[in-house]
Amino acid sequence: MKTTFVVPDDLEPARRDPAAPAIGEAVPPHNPRCHGCGPDAENGLHLRAVFGENLTATATLVVEPRFEGGPGVIHGGIVSTLFDEMMGLANVHLGVVAVTAVLDVDYARPIPVGTTLRLVGRVLGRQRRKVYSAVEAFDDAAGPDAEPLAAGHGIFVVVDPRAHFAATRP
Numbered sequence: 001m002k003t004t005f006v007v008p009d010d011l012e013p014a015r016r017d018p019a020a021p022a023i024g025e026a027v028p029p030h031n032p033r034c035h036g037c038g039p040d041a042e043n044g045l046h047l048r049a050v051f052g053e054n055l056t057a058t059a060t061l062v063v064e065p066r067f068e069g070g071p072g073v074i075h076g077g078i079v080s081t082l083f084d085e086m087m088g089l090a091n092v093h094l095g096v097v098a099v100t101a102v103l104d105v106d107y108a109r110p111i112p113v114g115t116t117l118r119l120v121g122r123v124l125g126r127q128r129r130k131v132y133s134a135v136e137a138f139d140d141a142a143g144p145d146a147e148p149l150a151a152g153h154g155i156f157v158v159v160d161p162r163a164h165f166a167a168t169r170p
């Protein structure tokens with residue numbers, strides 16, 4: 001990967017919220033209308049992620065023709081959306097509400113329509129209100145040792161949801 005995103009080397013360890021659903025359980029959607037994970041989002045991505053060890057969340061997604069950008073390949077904006085969402089879902093381990101401040105995407109390989117992607121989001125650590133997270137997308141058919149097709153990083157900032165969404169929630 002050729003990203004220039006810098007992960008600080010002095011991150012504080014992130015701690016799992018004891019009240020979070022157990023490892024192996026589904027990550028609850030943060031908003032039923034969320035375009036990434038919401039079951040009620042018309043035309044949404046409907047990602048279903050599962051909590052994993054080491055503050056990870058994993059999901060699979062088939063690249064449907066409606067996700068096409070260049071001929072026969074996934075649109076880069078869809079990859080960005082998947083990455084934002086998968087890191088946001090991994091952050092649920094922490095029991096905080098954190099919104100995206102920075103999203104960095106390394107598009108390493110073209111991803112053909114029809115590919116089954118395995119998406120793995122992971123919390124790297126914290127720095128005051130910031131949560132640093134990472135994500136990778138693999139061809140699920142390529143086996144466990146395959147290189148990622150794309151990878152990303154994010155900085156999420158912990159907010160008070162009542163104040164942050166006060167003006168916008170229905």
Ligand SMILES: CCCCCCCCCCCCCCCC(=O)SCCNC(=O)CCNC(=O)[C@H](O)C(C)(C)COP(=O)(O)OP(=O)(O)OC[C@H]1O[C@@H](n2cnc3c(N)ncnc32)[C@H](O)[C@@H]1OP(=O)(O)O
Pocket residue numbers: 030031084085088097098099100101102127128129130155157159161162165169
């Ligand atoms: C009751 C209601 C129920 C609700 C139910 C729950 C809903 C749960 C929804 C979850 C959602 C997740 C889903 C996926 C994630 C999205 O897609 S979220 C949507 C996209 N993101 C947004 O809309 C965020 C828009 N931006 C903002 O609101 C504000 O810029 C932010 C991010 C909150 C930061 O503003 P702020 O609170 O004033 O923070 P500020 O004090 O400036 O900075 C705090 C720290 O972050 C750093 N920082 C801030 N911005 C940046 C930046 N752009 N670059 C680098 N560093 C930055 C600062 O430098 C500072 O760091 P330190 O000084 O500690 O080193």
